[in-house]
Amino acid sequence: xxxxxxxxxxxxxxxxxxxxxxxxxxxxxxxxxxxxxxxxxxxxxxxxxxxxxxxxxxxxxxxxxxxxxxxxxxxxxxxxxxxxxxxxxxxxxxxxxxxxxxxxxxxxxxxxxxxxxxxxxxxxxxxxxxxxxxxxxxxxxxxxxxxxxxxxxxxxxxxxxxxxxxxxxxxxxxxxxxxxxxxxxxxxxxxxxxxxxxxxxxxxxxxxxxxxxxxxxxxxxxxxxxxxxxxxxxxxxxxxxxxxxxxxxxxxxxxxxxxxxxxxxxxxxxxxxxxxxxxxxxxxxxxxxxxxxxxxxxxxxxxxxxxxxxxxxxxxxxxxxxxxxxxxxxxxxxxxxxxxxxxxxxxxxxxxxxxxxxxxxxxxxxxxxxxxxxxxxxxxxxxxxxxxxxxxxxxxxxxxxxxxxxxxxxxxxxxxxxxxxxxxxxxxxxxxxxxxxxxxxxxxxxxxxxxxxxxxxxxxxxxxxxxxxxxxxxxxxxxxxxxxxxxxxxxxxxxxxxxxxxxxxxxxxxxxxxxxxxxxxxxxxxxxxxx
Numbered sequence: 001x002x003x004x005x006x007x008x009x010x011x012x013x014x015x016x017x018x019x020x021x022x023x024x025x026x027x028x029x030x031x032x033x034x035x036x037x038x039x040x041x042x043x044x045x046x047x048x049x050x051x052x053x054x055x056x057x058x059x060x061x062x063x064x065x066x067x068x069x070x071x072x073x074x075x076x077x078x079x080x081x082x083x084x085x086x087x088x089x090x091x092x093x094x095x096x097x098x099x100x101x102x103x104x105x106x107x108x109x110x111x112x113x114x115x116x117x118x119x120x121x122x123x124x125x126x127x128x129x130x131x132x133x134x135x136x137x138x139x140x141x142x143x144x145x146x147x148x149x150x151x152x153x154x155x156x157x158x159x160x161x162x163x164x165x166x167x168x169x170x171x172x173x174x175x176x177x178x179x180x181x182x183x184x185x186x187x188x189x190x191x192x193x194x195x196x197x198x199x200x201x202x203x204x205x206x207x208x209x210x211x212x213x214x215x216x217x218x219x220x221x222x223x224x225x226x227x228x229x230x231x232x233x234x235x236x237x238x239x240x241x242x243x244x245x246x247x248x249x250x251x252x253x254x255x256x257x258x259x260x261x262x263x264x265x266x267x268x269x270x271x272x273x274x275x276x277x278x279x280x281x282x283x284x285x286x287x288x289x290x291x292x293x294x295x296x297x298x299x300x301x302x303x304x305x306x307x308x309x310x311x312x313x314x315x316x317x318x319x320x321x322x323x324x325x326x327x328x329x330x331x332x333x334x335x336x337x338x339x340x341x342x343x344x345x346x347x348x349x350x351x352x353x354x355x356x357x358x359x360x361x362x363x364x365x366x367x368x369x370x371x372x373x374x375x376x377x378x379x380x381x382x383x384x385x386x387x388x389x390x391x392x393x394x395x396x397x398x399x400x401x402x403x404x405x406x407x408x409x410x411x412x413x414x415x416x417x418x419x420x421x422x423x424x425x426x427x428x429x430x431x432x433x434x435x436x437x438x439x440x441x442x443x444x445x446x447x448x449x450x451x452x453x454x455x456x457x458x459x460x461x462x463x464x465x466x467x468x469x470x471x472x473x474x475x476x477x478x479x480x481x482x483x484x485x486x487x488x489x490x491x492x493x494x495x496x497x498x499x500x501x502x503x504x505x506x507x508x509x510x511x512x513x514x515x516x517x518x519x520x521x522x523x524x525x526x527x528x529x530x531x
Contacts (some may be wrong), residue, residue: 002375004357007287007321008276008357009275010067010080010276011083011358011360012081012083012106012269012359013083013103013105013360014103014105014106014108015085015103015108015274015315016098016108016110017101018110018112018121019115019120019121019358020088022111022112022115022121022140022141022221023256023257025297026256027110027140028084030256030259030262031262032075034259034262034266035076035082042238043498072363074344077266077270078270081359085100085103085361099298099299099420100299101124101127101128102316103361104299105134105275105277105359106134106135106136106273106274107128107135108138108269109124109138110138111137111139111152112140112141113141113144113146113147114141114144116147121160122160125160129162129243129246132245132246133246134244134246135160135162135246136249136265136273137250137252139251139254140254140256141257142170142255143173143257144173145174146174149169151172152229160249162248163247164249164251165237165248165249165250166231166250166253167182167183167184167238167268168180168181168254168261168264168265169183169251169253170222171216171224174217178215178216179260179261180252180260180261180264183228183231184268185264185268186207188205201256205253207225207228215483230309242272242417244274252265252270257298262352275359276359279384281383281384281385282382286319288359290320290323292315292319292320293319293320293377293378294319294320294375294376294378294384295317295320295376295377296315296375296384297313297371297372297375298315298372299316299419299420300371300418302414302418302453311366311368311415312343312363312364312366312372313363313364313365313366315363317356317357317359317363320357320358320378321357321358322360323354324339324340324352325338325340328378329376329379330370330374330375330376331376331382331383332371332374334429337376339365342356343364345516358405370418372420391466391468391469391522391523392423393436393437394436394438394439394440394443395435395436395439395468396434396435397432397433397434397463398434398459398460399459399460399461400456400457401459403455405455405456405457409450409456410452410457411449412449412454412456413435413450416450418494421437421442421520422435422442423437424436424493424494425493425499426492427490427501428487429489429490434463434465435503436468446458465502465505466502466503466508467508467522468501469502469522470493470497470498470520470521471499471513471520471521472518472519473517473518475498475517478517479498482515
């Protein structure tokens with residue numbers, strides 16, 4: 001048991017979240033660089049740096065310079081096993097990010113030093129608050145002209161509704177930016193800016209030493225000393241228990257692109273961030289230190305290896321130890337499964353693992369047995385919940401453009417819908433397939449991936465719909481009557497459940513009034529039960 005405990009205590013599983021373009025993927029890249037997982041850092045978009053970011057491995061991500069899928073990366077650092085999940089910032093992919101937050105023990109929020117707190121950051125912080133997830137804040141892009149650091153701290157407190165405590169402090173900004181002072185470890189590391197490699201650092205332990213003026217101007221040194229005095233006067237001492245309870249956010253400053261402030265963040269993170277935390281199942285709370293294996297599928301990714309057309313189910317291990325070739329129970333199907341090639345990830349690169357512990361994220365090859373929200377256990381009947389699928393807001397008919405590629409299109413739609421980013425409804429009246437998403441960009445991504453990964457060309461046709469509602473009733477006759485009356489607007493989802501596609505808000509309100517015995521659900525909890 002102690003052997004388990006040491007392994008589990010070494011794990012740090014976290015997500016990096018932010019508004020688009022704040023520098024999430026760049027920060028992920030630099031953490032991998034400092035962790036020794038890669039030797040040359042790539043860029044999300046750059047004319048000079050030819051290597052693209054490790055976590056943006058899909059072709060469309062490299063072209064657009066955006067992340068459209070959560071990627072998982074693991075590496076060892078300072079005696080700890082770090083699992084990073086780099087999430088999409090774009091609001092059209094927020095659902096993927098919300099589900100990722102159910103699989104992590106803590107979060108790093110990246111904020112653009114010039115723009116401050118933006119809309120998507122606020123939305124994601126609400127999810128963290130709801131789940132009491134500990135958060136750290138990294139204020140990025142200090143190598144550009146930014147807001148005053150004290151103003152930024154006030155804005156973070158107000159907008160994210162959380163108390164803050166700076167644990168590093170910037171020395172100037174923009175062209176004059178020289179690095180950060182590490183408040184947590186009481187030391188100064190000055191790097192030479194380099195976008196792709198780690199340079200040697202100058203280390204100064206005493207901030208009042210005249211040596212400081214040899215590296216930065218006298219004016220900068222004076223300002224730094226005054227700022228640090230003010231920080232100690234205004235903000236309380238850092239309290240780890242408050243951070244772990246989700247009540248206090250440590251704040252770091254830096255420039256991920258130039259490697260400033262990243263090591264300070266990483267060193268402090270491995271020291272104070274939580275090891276795997278207990279996870280709530282419907283039946284009971286599951287402790288990570290329990291010897292029996294449990295885990296749940298929080299993401300499915302189609303086509304990670306285009307040569308094999310394989311799907312991978314990402315499983316967060318909640319307790320115990322997972323072993324390769326051992327037999328585990330798939331709770332929804334009630335069947336036993338063995339996995340001969342479970343994988344650990346470095347974005348798209350993957351390697352087979354013999355064992356994994358609570359806190360780890362592993363990939364299991366999926367031939368259509370898994371859905372998002374499925375639970376795997378050593379035998380116990382457990383159900384992990386809280387993985388919602390939201391009612392789509394945009395709808396389009398999907399039509400085959402090449403009759404010779406009907407099979408490829410069907411397979412592509414089936415696998416891409418299994419990822420849970422968009423939803424497929426089959427109209428019961430005319431048999432046409434309708435795709436529903438929460439953002440316009442998803443239609444472009446689906447069309448691109450169908451063509452480039454499955455060789456199937458599709459086209460979109462407009463359909464005027466307002467909302468998809470999952471319906472159920474305790475009165476079978478009433479349900480049948482409703483389905484008959486609304487036959488043109490009835491569809492089935494992937495799981496075969498009844499969905500009513502309302503064409504306007506007024507029609508939906510009237511339907512709810514006319515059929516009081518029918519329950520209308522606007523989110524479907526994956527795994528069969530509605531919330």
